[in-house]
Amino acid sequence: MSKAVKLYEGFHKYEPRSIGEFPTSFFVPQEAVWVGLAKNVMYRSEKLDPLTYEDEGAIDYIHEHGANVKAYRIDGDAEGPIRTVPKWIWGVQELVCLGQCLGFEYIDHDSKKCEGVVQKPFPDLYTTPDGRALLVIQGRKTVLALLWGGKLNVEPRGIVH
Secondary structure, eight states, X not given: OOHHHHHHHHHHSSXXXXXXXXXXXXXXXXXXXXXXXXXXXXXXXXXXXXXXOOOOOOEEEEEEOOTTOEEEEOSTTOOSOEEEOOHHHHTOSOOEEEEEEEEEEEEOTTSOEEEEOOOSSOOEEEEOTTSOEEEEEETTTEEEEEEEOTTOEEETTEEEO
């Protein structure tokens, strides 16, 4: 069993319903605009309750990030320095879907609180198999944002820092 499938099963508390592939045109960019320090990520997941293993349906979560988690955007409107995305992110062969991304907040380089706003159909929130980076991906085609750094980690109990 791959590390990605193990993380999926640990996070959701059930086996994947399906394992799919991204289109051949999909790629994780090797450069991104560093927009600031990540404050939180909001997502909707159908994972089972981590304590009771009860199915409560889709639940909305807000994960507050710890220190030094950085937010990066991949769109032409993003302002900030361009940074190289580490190969351990762009070179992954598998990703783990955590749920739908409902948005994220970050503090920009001018200390202003900003929102990474998403629209329906909501993009998905993925993590790398090692759980150290989050990727916001629209329609299994386009990476919109990346979050990594600090003590960010995805574990069976959820996103932690």
